[in-house]
Structure formats: structure tokens, C-alpha cells
Amino acid sequence: xxxxxYLPVALGVAVCSAAVLAKNSAPTPAPAKPLVQLENxxxxxxxxxRLSCYDAAVEALTAATAKGDTVVIDRAQVHEARRGxxxxxxxxxxxxxxxSNNPDDNKDDRSLxxxxxxxxxxxxxxxxxxxxxxxxxxxxxxxPGFTDPTPGSDALIERGAFGSYFLKxxxxxxxxxxxxx
Numbered sequence: 001x002x003x004x005x006y007l008p009v010a011l012g013v014a015v016c017s018a019a020v021l022a023k024n025s026a027p028t029p030a031p032a033k034p035l036v037q038l039e040n041x042x043x044x045x046x047x048x049x050r051l052s053c054y055d056a057a058v059e060a061l062t063a064a065t066a067k068g069d070t071v072v073i074d075r076a077q078v079h080e081a082r083r084g085x086x087x088x089x090x091x092x093x094x095x096x097x098x099x100s101n102n103p104d105d106n107k108d109d110r111s112l113x114x115x116x117x118x119x120x121x122x123x124x125x126x127x128x129x130x131x132x133x134x135x136x137x138x139x140x141x142x143x144p145g146f147t148d149p150t151p152g153s154d155a156l157i158e159r160g161a162f163g164s165y166f167l168k169x170x171x172x173x174x175x176x177x178x179x180x181x
Contacts, residue, residue, distance in 0.1 A: 147172025
């Protein structure tokens with residue numbers, strides 16, 4: 001009977017593992033209705049009916065886009081959105097998801113190379129730094145090898161473990177940082 005006392009622990013681990021997996025797997029959003037209508041036209045065999053189907057589907061897609069009900073974006077716009085949101089914890093939103101088959105898409109999640117727009121110390125060796133695009137970061141640790149940030153300096157922000165981030169100015173040491181705005 002000694003094996004029974006491990007059963008609650010094993011069940012707890014299984015439940016927690018399932019919860020973590022469920023949280024980390026972003027649901028794939030359903031395609032917009034006008035896009036589904038457009039895709040459905042491909043299977044119509046009669047050319048005249050297929051053309052009529054395509055015309056109606058394109059009209060519906062154009063109207064939905066004009067109203068703002070449907071938004072069409074390209075890869076460059078996704079890249080810019082992900083770059084602008086770097087450092088924030090966001091819900092998994094289809095096009096912003098870090099799970100992509102294209103390796104170039106996933107590099108946006110690991111680091112951000114940018115320039116410093118402004119920087120000011122706010123006590124105890126910590127800094128508040130604004131980077132290109134308006135994002136505001138604060139250092140949360142002090143390192144004597146950290147290069148004091150100045151406007152125009154190159155900066156590298158890297159994702160660390162467990163949701164942490166590191167900021168490196170020029171060729172100096174990196175320090176822990178967090179995005180505040």
C-alpha cells in the first residue's frame with residue numbers, strides 16, 4: 001500500500017502539466033467569414049457560377065474590410081506589431097503568436113536591437129530608458145560593467161528565462177530590465 005500515497009502527487013503533477021500545456025497552446029482563430037466564402041468558391045466547377053461566387057465573396061470581403069470588421073495584414077505589419085509590443089506579456093493572438101513555421105518570425109521574440117532616444121537615472125544606479133518607437137524600459141539591477149545609456153547609443157534587449165529581460169548598451173554588460181510603458 002505504500003504506492004498509494006504517491007498517487008495524489010502524481011495526479012497533481014499531471015493536472016498542473018495539462019494546465020501549463022493548455023495555457024501555452026494558443027487557439028487557432030477561425031478564418032474571417034468573408035475569407036471562408038472566398039475559399040469556398042474554389043470548389044465550384046461551373047466557370048460562370050464560380051466567377052459569380054468570387055465576385056460576391058470579394059465584394060463581401062471588401063465591405064467587411066471597409067467597415068473594419070475584417071483586417072488584412074502582411075508579414076511586415078506583423079513584424080512591426082511584434083517589435084512594438086516586445087517586452088509585454090500578451091495573450092496569444094493568432095497573428096502575434098510566437099509559434100510560427102517561419103524561423104524569421106520567431107526571432108522577433110528573442111531580442112530587440114534598437115537605439116536609445118532618452119535616458120535618465122532614477123536613483124540607486126537604476127535607469128529609465130526610452131527607445132525608438134516610444135517604449136520605456138527600466139533597469140532593475142545594478143552592474144558596474146553596465147554602460148551608462150546616452151541618446152543615440154545602440155541597445156540590445158534580450159528575453160531571459162521566466163519572463164525576464166536583459167538590457168545591454170553598446171559593448172557594456174547587460175543588466176536585468178523591465179518594460180514599463
